[in-house]
Amino acid sequence: MDITDRLLMLLEVVEQGSFAKAAENRNVDRSVVSKQIGRLEDELGVRLLNRSTRSFSLTAAGAEMIKKATEIRELLGDTLRLAENYHQEPRGTLR
Numbered sequence: 050m051d052i053t054d055r056l057l058m059l060l061e062v063v064e065q066g067s068f069a070k071a072a073e074n075r076n077v078d079r080s081v082v083s084k085q086i087g088r089l090e091d092e093l094g095v096r097l098l099n100r101s102t103r104s105f106s107l108t109a110a111g112a113e114m115i116k117k118a119t120e121i122r123e124l125l126g127d128t129l130r131l132a133e134n135y136h137q138e139p140r141g142t143l144r
Contacts, residue, residue, distance in 0.1 A: 053121060055089035058082060059097060060118040063107065 050058075062071040062082060072079040090097050097111035107115065 050085060052092060055085050056118040057122060058085055059089060060115060063115055
């Protein structure tokens with residue numbers, strides 16, 4: 050899993066409001082999600098979430114990362130739609 054996947058996973062955790070719901074959506078164990086978010090924090094060298102046993106909150110850095118993750122998700126969606134358009138439109142010279 051690369052940093053983009055981890056950022057998108059963080060975004061999903063925040064949008065769903067829990068690690069468990071994000072894990073369920075991805076069909077993985079909750080501990081996998083937690084470990085991947087931990088790895089993301091290690092890679093970036095900054096704490097993104099303040100965790101307690103029952104909840105979490107975003108740090109200032111986490112809030113900024115969520116903004117960027119949202120932009121990344123939109124850009125990836127745009128890229129996929131652009132690629133699909135090339136497959137749907139006829140190409141070449143008609144004779």
